[in-house]
């Protein structure tokens with residue numbers, strides 16, 4: 001898939017939002033990719049994840065397990081695993097930290113890849129990696145649909161993305177006037193309490 005084709009999937013799904021958003025990292029942005037508008041359409045999701053699976057296989061070889069950070073990583077993790085012929089598991093937040101729950105495991109000898117939906121700073125992906133560091137399986141690399149850091153995020157492992165999309169983000173105390181003028185919303189699930 002070309003970058004234009006990937007972006008067109010997000011645009012046509014109504015997932016390219018403009019406003020004032022609080023990102024998972026706490027940074028602010030005028031653009032938000034609401035990936036769930038993409039994932040509510042299984043056919044659109046299949047097109048994107050099939051293409052991501054091909055890139056993952058070309059870079060990392062055979063994959064046995066996909067592990068994804070909830071919530072956003074679950075659907076693309078599952079769908080990409082389907083095209084890789086791999087199993088799909090996820091980590092979810094418990095008391096704020098990611099943990100492999102439900103009896104999920106990355107077994108000995110398994111070649112595993114972490115799959116994210118969107119990467120901005122890479123914080124969530126690093127937290128996911130840290131949460132499975134004691135699992136016997138080997139993490140061979142990471143992948144995402146959209147890399148907003150355009151290759152700048154420090155992940156400590158190789159990353160395959162379907163597209164790099166460099167969108168500006170800002171510290172909360174360094175907002176440009178056009179963002180400071182609009183109330184901020186936080187679409188993601190980090191920090192939500194039951």
Ligand SMILES: O=P(O)(O)OC[C@H]1O[C@H](OP(=O)(O)OP(=O)(O)O)[C@H](O)[C@@H]1O
Pocket residue numbers: 023024025069070071072073116117118119120121122123124125187188189190
């Ligand atoms: O690279 P980062 O700076 O960590 O940002 C990207 C993360 O932000 C979103 O998750 P979020 O925590 O907002 O919750 P969600 O998965 O429920 O959407 C997205 O799904 C990534 O996990």
Ligand SMILES: O=C(O)c1cc(=O)[nH]c(=O)[nH]1
Pocket residue numbers: 022023024025031032033034035072118119120121148188
């Ligand atoms: O950084 C984030 O939290 C983030 C950015 C984005 O565009 N989409 C998303 O789901 N999360």
Ligand SMILES: [Mg+2]
Pocket residue numbers: 069070071072073124
């Ligand atoms: Mg997430």
